[in-house]
Amino acid sequence: MILVFVEHRDGQPDVASLQTLSFARTLAAQTGDSIEAVAFGPDSLADILRDYGVSRYHSITDDQLTAYACEAWAVSLQQLTDLLRPKVLLAPGSVKGNEVMAYVGALSSLCVVTNVCQVSAGNEWRITRSSWGGGLFENVLIEQDLALLTLATNTVEASENAVDSCDTLPFTPALQTKHFRAQIKSVESSVDEGMSLKTAPIVIGGGRGVGSGEGFAVLEELGEILQAAVGGSRVTTNNGWRAHKQQIGLTGNHISPKLYIACGISGAIQHMAGCKNSETILVINTDENAPILSHADYGVIGDLHEIVPAIIEELKKS
Amino acid sequence: MEMNILVCIKQIPDVGGKIKLSDDGREIDSRNLGFTISPHEECAVEQAIQIVKAEGGSATVLTLGIADSENQLRDSLARGMNKGVLLHTENSNWNANQIAHAITASIKRMEADNGTFDLILFGVESADRGNAQVGVLVAHALDRPSVNGINGLEIEGDVALVKRDSDEGTENYELGLPAVLSVKDGMNLPRFPSLKGTVMAKKKPIEIIAVEPDDTGVRFLQFERTPEHSKQAVILGRGPEAAADVVQVLKQLELVR
Ligand SMILES: Cc1cc2nc3c(=O)[nH]c(=O)nc-3n(C[C@H](O)[C@H](O)[C@H](O)COP(=O)(O)OP(=O)(O)OC[C@H]3O[C@@H](n4cnc5c(N)ncnc54)[C@H](O)[C@@H]3O)c2cc1C
Ligand SMILES: Cc1cc2nc3c(=O)[nH]c(=O)nc-3n(C[C@H](O)[C@H](O)[C@H](O)COP(=O)(O)OP(=O)(O)OC[C@H]3O[C@@H](n4cnc5c(N)ncnc54)[C@H](O)[C@@H]3O)c2cc1C
Numbered sequence: 001m002i003l004v005f006v007e008h009r010d011g012q013p014d015v016a017s018l019q020t021l022s023f024a025r026t027l028a029a030q031t032g033d034s035i036e037a038v039a040f041g042p043d044s045l046a047d048i049l050r051d052y053g054v055s056r057y058h059s060i061t062d063d064q065l066t067a068y069a070c071e072a073w074a075v076s077l078q079q080l081t082d083l084l085r086p087k088v089l090l091a092p093g094s095v096k097g098n099e100v101m102a103y104v105g106a107l108s109s110l111c112v113v114t115n116v117c118q119v120s121a122g123n124e125w126r127i128t129r130s131s132w133g134g135g136l137f138e139n140v141l142i143e144q145d146l147a148l149l150t151l152a153t154n155t156v157e158a159s160e161n162a163v164d165s166c167d168t169l170p171f172t173p174a175l176q177t178k179h180f181r182a183q184i185k186s187v188e189s190s191v192d193e194g195m196s197l198k199t200a201p202i203v204i205g206g207g208r209g210v211g212s213g214e215g216f217a218v219l220e221e222l223g224e225i226l227q228a229a230v231g232g233s234r235v236t237t238n239n240g241w242r243a244h245k246q247q248i249g250l251t252g253n254h255i256s257p258k259l260y261i262a263c264g265i266s267g268a269i270q271h272m273a274g275c276k277n278s279e280t281i282l283v284i285n286t287d288e289n290a291p292i293l294s295h296a297d298y299g300v301i302g303d304l305h306e307i308v309p310a311i312i313e314e315l316k317k318s
Numbered sequence: 319m320e321m322n323i324l325v326c327i328k329q330i331p332d333v334g335g336k337i338k339l340s341d342d343g344r345e346i347d348s349r350n351l352g353f354t355i356s357p358h359e360e361c362a363v364e365q366a367i368q369i370v371k372a373e374g375g376s377a378t379v380l381t382l383g384i385a386d387s388e389n390q391l392r393d394s395l396a397r398g399m400n401k402g403v404l405l406h407t408e409n410s411n412w413n414a415n416q417i418a419h420a421i422t423a424s425i426k427r428m429e430a431d432n433g434t435f436d437l438i439l440f441g442v443e444s445a446d447r448g449n450a451q452v453g454v455l456v457a458h459a460l461d462r463p464s465v466n467g468i469n470g471l472e473i474e475g476d477v478a479l480v481k482r483d484s485d486e487g488t489e490n491y492e493l494g495l496p497a498v499l500s501v502k503d504g505m506n507l508p509r510f511p512s513l514k515g516t517v518m519a520k521k522k523p524i525e526i527i528a529v530e531p532d533d534t535g536v537r538f539l540q541f542e543r544t545p546e547h548s549k550q551a552v553i554l555g556r557g558p559e560a561a562a563d564v565v566q567v568l569k570q571l572e573l574v575r
Contacts, residue, residue: 014485068489070465095484099466102451106458111415114449131447131541135337138447139539181463182493189487202573226574234357237504244504251357251503259573267335270445280571282564283551291335298567299551300560310558314565315574 002028003058003086005077006039006049007096013039013048016092018158020151021052024090025161028053031121033087038080040065040073043168050166052158058084058171065175068096069183074103076173081108081146083171093150101150110144115152133250134276135269197246202228203257205248205275206236209264209286209304213241218308219263225315231255233265249274263304267292284308319475321375323366324428324435326421326456327359327394329387330446343540345410346446355390357503358441364508365471365501366439367398373473375436376400380424382417384408388524395519396511402524403428409530413538414447416531418455424527425460437478440500442467450500457498464498465491469505 004024006017013021024035036056037049046057060076077100081089089104091097093115105112117137118128124141130152131138197203204226206219216230223230232242234249248255250270260278264285265271272295275281281296284304293299300307331348338347366377379394381387382405391402405420429435438460440453450466457464469488470481473495480491480499493499511519554563568574 009486071463095467095482098450099454102454102466103458105415105451106455109415111413112449112451114451126539128542132333132337133445133448135333135544136339137542137544139542141537141539143537182465182491182497184489185492186490187487188490226568238357238508240507244507247504259568259571269333269335269337272335281551282567288553293551294549296551297549298564299553300555300557300564301553302557302560306558307561307564310561311564314561315568318565318574 001084001086002031002033002035002088002090003081003084004035004037004054005089005091005097005100006037006041006045007092007094008039008041008045011042011044013045014092014094015158016094016097016151016153018052019153019156020090020092021049021054022159022161023151023156024088025053026156027088027090027119027121030119031087036084036086038077038171040076046166046168050164051160051162053161053163054166055163057166057168059168060171060173062173062175064180067184069180070096070099070103071182072175072179073100074107075175075179076171078104078107079173080171086146088147088149091150093152097150101148105148108146108148110146110148112148112150113140113142114150116149117152117155119149133270133273135273197229197231197248197253197255200227200229201258202226202261203248203255203259203275203278204228204230204261204263205232205265206230206242206263207233207265208235210236210241211264211305213239215305216241218305218312222261222308222312225312228261233268233271262292262296263308265292266290267295319373319436319473321369321373321436321473322433323369323375323377323437323439324425325359325362325366325377325379325394325399325439326452327355327363327379327381327390327441328444328446329353329355329381329383329390330444339541339543343542344538346541353386353389354445356441356443356445357508358443358501360508361503361505362439362441362501363394363397363399364506366437367509368506369437369473370400371398378403378428378435380405380421382407382412382420382529391524392519393511395522395524396515397509398515401522404524404526405529406526407529407531411538412531414449414451415455418452418459419532420529421452422456422459424529425456434496436495438462438496438498440498442500442502453498453500460498462496462498463493464500465493466500467502468499469502471499471501471505
């Protein structure tokens, strides 16, 4: 049996969890296993879970489980896993998914494989995971009876495949006060300010080549004209030229605009990890051998401080 | 309250735009490369330096790695950390659980001699493998509360006020010290080592302890290249003269009229 950990908001599973259920189905097809799900959620989740191929839903309930507490969640999952003895416990590779699974691994003295992209289950279980910020795949063999895995987000699309029915089975874990020593006290919902890097149709990125915080003025001006969001490479956030909120890349924002204009950016793998889903990439760089040119559609070779003002002039003309 | 803080960092090759693998795919070919640590860990180091500046106490930086990782410890010492610990190994068969075991054992030994670390800081994930495991494993082994991937930290008496961003928004936690926290890039702006700091770092103590890995449950086979999306950009031109062509592209993409 494959047990999938599902996260939800107000009784609606999140996209990463639905992707995880879809991934579990392809794995179950290989191994001939059934899929069961576990969540800290209401009975009503069963309806949606059934649509995604789940035949049994284990609903964990405890009076103290009002807000997320990593250890309490992990202890609950571990107790349920001990009872059900699945082959795999699979979770979405979200902030909470990765954190809870790390704890489950710690509690059961087992290794966890995170950011999984592919599983081939034969005599040996061979797993491919995303490594180096997506720059490499890494192959590992599982040498333990229970595979603890988290799925890299957006590895598969969420797709329905309903089964006849899904039973809800309540599970009450044995929890202690100490399992709640790190519990959420409150949550502030984040407010979007201005043009967001994640949603803007055009994003302009500046790198070390911009030269200074003041140097970003031309990019801001172009951004105003094109209604584009302006961000930067880690060099620019590290130097305090841009706020970290505006960083593009592995440890910053992951963008997917129609057009990304990268100015004075070399194209390090960690930068590309955050912008490779752009539909079109246009590069402005003094170096015609800059690595970013082999990920880009268009390039202009030269000083951005001459080229960007010229583009602004040209746009004002037309 | 004086704070005794430990920060764990991991040396990795600074790969730039392309990763070269060894022939058997088991290693990164790091022959012409410099070395660095993850930005998450740089922020953890910075946070420790800031806290000790404000509250007093001492900040120790630890790494488990080959002899050369001493350079990454020196870099942190040059930024303002007080002392270093190198868990030295030339063995390459370490996974997250084994690393956590070795780090936990050395923490227990250090704490027996010098008192408890009020805070133990990690990066949320290492820059290479990024399993996001070691911090949680150490927290569990030491039986201390922990939060992974924090974006904000304030110390109030013997409580850590912690912020973490997730899909839900910004989560607030209050953890009693001692605690284990894994830091996310962006929490602060890490300082660069000063010239004076670099000179002083040479005199700061680094303790070296030999370690070896224990048993394992997941075996690493090899790395594999991701599909090459390699394309060659169409060069529109050189210098400001190319501006008209850029605007042409914007029109083609229907992004301007
Ligand atoms: C674990 C990890 C995570 C990381 N996460 C991120 C991340 O999220 N985002 C990120 O960006 N980086 C990240 N980095 C850093 C990354 O490795 C690079 O160091 C960084 O992206 C380089 O930034 P850059 O391209 O601006 O600078 P450089 O690599 O120095 O490139 C500057 C470029 O500008 C060009 N140039 C110079 N002057 C001009 C000019 N006048 N006009 C036009 N072009 C000019 C140069 O030819 C060069 O190509 C991470 C690193 C690690 C190890
Ligand atoms: C010298 C050395 C050689 C290795 N060679 C191989 C190899 O050839 N094959 C192989 O399969 N694996 C190898 N590994 C193991 C592998 O690279 C990872 O270190 C391991 O899987 C730990 O997980 P992670 O890096 O994903 O850590 P994560 O759990 O992502 O790390 C989280 C945080 O824990 C801390 N941390 C992690 N590692 C260390 C460390 N070493 N020292 C101090 N703090 C740390 C950091 O703060 C980091 O930000 C090697 C490790 C070392 C140290």
